[in-house]
Amino acid sequence: MVRKFTINRIKNLLQIKFPIIQAGMVWVSGWKLASAVSNNGGLGLIGSGSMKPELLKEHIQKCRVATDHSFGVNLPLLRGDADELAKVIIDENVKIVFTSAGHPGKYIDIFKKNNITVIHVVSSLKFALKAESVGCDAVVGEGVEAGGHNGLDELTTFSLIPQLVDALKIPVIAAGGISDGRGILAALSLGAEAVQIGTRFAVTQESSAHINYKNAVVNAKDKDTHLVLKKLGMARVIKNKFSQEITEMELNCVDLETQKEALSSKREMKGIFEGNLEEGMLEASQSSGLINDIPTVEELMKRIVTEYNSAYKAIKIL
Amino acid sequence: MVRKFTINRIKNLLQIKFPIIQAGMVWVSGWKLASAVSNNGGLGLIGSGSMKPELLKEHIQKCRVATDHSFGVNLPLLRGDADELAKVIIDENVKIVFTSAGHPGKYIDIFKKNNITVIHVVSSLKFALKAESVGCDAVVGEGVEAGGHNGLDELTTFSLIPQLVDALKIPVIAAGGISDGRGILAALSLGAEAVQIGTRFAVTQESSAHINYKNAVVNAKDKDTHLVLKKLGMARVIKNKFSQEITEMELNCVDLETQKEALSSKREMKGIFEGNLEEGMLEASQSSGLINDIPTVEELMKRIVTEYNSAYKAIKIL
Numbered sequence: 016m017v018r019k020f021t022i023n024r025i026k027n028l029l030q031i032k033f034p035i036i037q038a039g040m041v042w043v044s045g046w047k048l049a050s051a052v053s054n055n056g057g058l059g060l061i062g063s064g065s066m067k068p069e070l071l072k073e074h075i076q077k078c079r080v081a082t083d084h085s086f087g088v089n090l091p092l093l094r095g096d097a098d099e100l101a102k103v104i105i106d107e108n109v110k111i112v113f114t115s116a117g118h119p120g121k122y123i124d125i126f127k128k129n130n131i132t133v134i135h136v137v138s139s140l141k142f143a144l145k146a147e148s149v150g151c152d153a154v155v156g157e158g159v160e161a162g163g164h165n166g167l168d169e170l171t172t173f174s175l176i177p178q179l180v181d182a183l184k185i186p187v188i189a190a191g192g193i194s195d196g197r198g199i200l201a202a203l204s205l206g207a208e209a210v211q212i213g214t215r216f217a218v219t220q221e222s223s224a225h226i227n228y229k230n231a232v233v234n235a236k237d238k239d240t241h242l243v244l245k246k247l248g249m250a251r252v253i254k255n256k257f258s259q260e261i262t263e264m265e266l267n268c269v270d271l272e273t274q275k276e277a278l279s280s281k282r283e284m285k286g287i288f289e290g291n292l293e294e295g296m297l298e299a300s301q302s303s304g305l306i307n308d309i310p311t312v313e314e315l316m317k318r319i320v321t322e323y324n325s326a327y328k329a330i331k332i333l
Numbered sequence: 334m335v336r337k338f339t340i341n342r343i344k345n346l347l348q349i350k351f352p353i354i355q356a357g358m359v360w361v362s363g364w365k366l367a368s369a370v371s372n373n374g375g376l377g378l379i380g381s382g383s384m385k386p387e388l389l390k391e392h393i394q395k396c397r398v399a400t401d402h403s404f405g406v407n408l409p410l411l412r413g414d415a416d417e418l419a420k421v422i423i424d425e426n427v428k429i430v431f432t433s434a435g436h437p438g439k440y441i442d443i444f445k446k447n448n449i450t451v452i453h454v455v456s457s458l459k460f461a462l463k464a465e466s467v468g469c470d471a472v473v474g475e476g477v478e479a480g481g482h483n484g485l486d487e488l489t490t491f492s493l494i495p496q497l498v499d500a501l502k503i504p505v506i507a508a509g510g511i512s513d514g515r516g517i518l519a520a521l522s523l524g525a526e527a528v529q530i531g532t533r534f535a536v537t538q539e540s541s542a543h544i545n546y547k548n549a550v551v552n553a554k555d556k557d558t559h560l561v562l563k564k565l566g567m568a569r570v571i572k573n574k575f576s577q578e579i580t581e582m583e584l585n586c587v588d589l590e591t592q593k594e595a596l597s598s599k600r601e602m603k604g605i606f607e608g609n610l611e612e613g614m615l616e617a618s619q620s621s622g623l624i625n626d627i628p629t630v631e632e633l634m635k636r637i638v639t640e641y642n643s644a645y646k647a648i649k650i651l
Binding site: 033034139140141158159160168169170171172173174175177178181191192193195197198199200201202203204205206236237238241242266267268300301302304305320323324326327328330332333 | 351352457458459476477478486487488489490491492493495496499509510511513515516517518519520521522523524554555556559560584585586618619620622623638641642644645646648650651
């Protein structure tokens with residue numbers, strides 16, 4: 016199908032210079048990371064998934080002090096206290112919300128009444144059409160190469176994005192496996208109007224992830240991530256003691272109750288925030304093999320724009 | 334990383350106008366499909382995986398009559414009669430071989446002695462470095478979105494390609510999930526110097542697949558393929574009665590012997606060549622949702638070049 020759109024709709028919608036969005040990530044993206052991305056031409060997102068409502072309020076207020084540019088909040092809809100988090104977002108006058116992990120219609124009326132731009136994260140065409148039909152302004156199409164929780168359908172970025180672009184009227188943002196400028200160019204080639212980048216931003220100076228976690232991503236090679244917990248909330252993580260144990264249980268059809276016990280709670284905090292490399296969950300993208308340093312956000316943004324333009328100039332007409 | 338290469342190496346190596354290779358596919362790509370692709374500016378491959386040596390010989394001879402352009406043969410190295418197939422390739426003076434499913438060094442000395450270009454299909458960095466070290470001229474990096482048999486590492490095209498490009502000196506050809514011109518542009522953006530396209534060419538007039546198989550791909554949507562047989566030769570297929578049954582066995586940890594019995598032989602022939610939509614294996618890409626018709630190869634090649642150029646023109650510098 017011949018390309019329908021240009022990247023300008025997302026840049027206009029979010030008031031950003033570059034079509035680059037930093038994913039909201041648990042234990043990683045507070046006001047420091049989000050404001051740094053927004054100050055360097057992208058869109059920063061505060062990840063509310065690991066915050067109590069009071070803490071989210073504090074991060075929004077600090078982010079507003081730290082940047083004059085637009086920023087947003089990621090809201091996982093299945094959170095038990097999602098109502099309170101949504102209230103904080105509205106009360107604090109946040110104007111951009113990325114919703115995930117739940118029905119996109121959940122707060123759409125109240126968000127729209129408050130002039131909030133709502134973008135929903137999807138992993139298949141069905142959920143994307145649902146998001147469009149309830150009034151979302153755009154979708155993030157997230158491929159199975161993405162770090163952290165992702166869709167059970169296991170659609171890859173390469174397959175998912177053009178199928179969304181062909182079916183939707185609203186803009187599509189590509190996520191999953193994008194860690195450098197080449198990946199941005201590839202995503203826009205497939206018809207996306209912007210990209211959402213997670214793990215690469217998690218491994219920056221401004222990220223609040225533990226240094227052990229950041230080094231684990233830097234050291235990871237192409238085959239060092241895998242999908243775990245297919246029946247208890249699927250996530251892509253760096254292979255470690257915990258993830259190998261839970262994988263063994265899955266492969267051997269150990270019952271779900273036993274798996275749940277082994278999983279226990281706070282594995283993400285343990286891995287990403289506390290840097291426990293054996294017992295924690297180290298959520299990371301399959302493109303971790305492309306991540307080899309821990310730059311500042313300013314360095315990183317300059318680099319990926321340079322990489323994009325270099326790749327762009329190397330491509331010719333057929 | 335800043336892009337190192339242009340697409341010219343593969344075009345020169347294979348003597349083709351467009352950097353587009355038609356994958357060698359069992360029951361699909363005989364001389365008719367291969368010569369049609371070569372006659373329209375790409376590289377056609379005869380898929381020897383479903384042929385006895387005598388039949389391969391016949392297809393090579395017919396292909397040579399049908400096109401003046403270069404063409405090649407795909408050789409699955411694990412085949413029991415691989416020695417005989419390799420001998421046919423050499424005796425019939427074929428100058429391009431794509432090897433897969435086995436150790437890339439298996440016939441490299443004899444092929445090189447006969448001035449044959451050897452390109453190996455890989456699913457991870459380790460195998461790619463191995464292919465380079467034994468003297469292959471290029472690799473095909475195949476992501477897990479590809480139809481048919483693929484690597485257990487489940488690396489996606491988006492993650493795999495740039496990691497190969499950064500690590501190798503020889504050119505990288507991208508495969509998996511590429512069905513239109515946008516996909517080609519995306520693959521070249523990631524640093525590939527050409528693409529290998531399978532399912533899209535399987536659904537053309539010149540493909541020897543059964544019309545029922547072609548229609549099944551045309552009707553498939555984004556979520557209609559899955560990976561089966563993870564322990565017995567993993568393959569991506571369109572979901573059907575057989576694939577759902579074998580998936581149930583895998584999920585319930587049914588022993589491998591029982592799975593093998595249920596698998597029996599000739600499931601690929603049954604599905605792809607005989608068009609048995611319930612009991613056959615319908616190998617197909619995750620991008621089947623992008624395939625909506627059964628064009629001639631000439632129509633298809635013109636269309637994807639137009640799509641590529643349209644997508645190219647829509648992309649801007651950042």
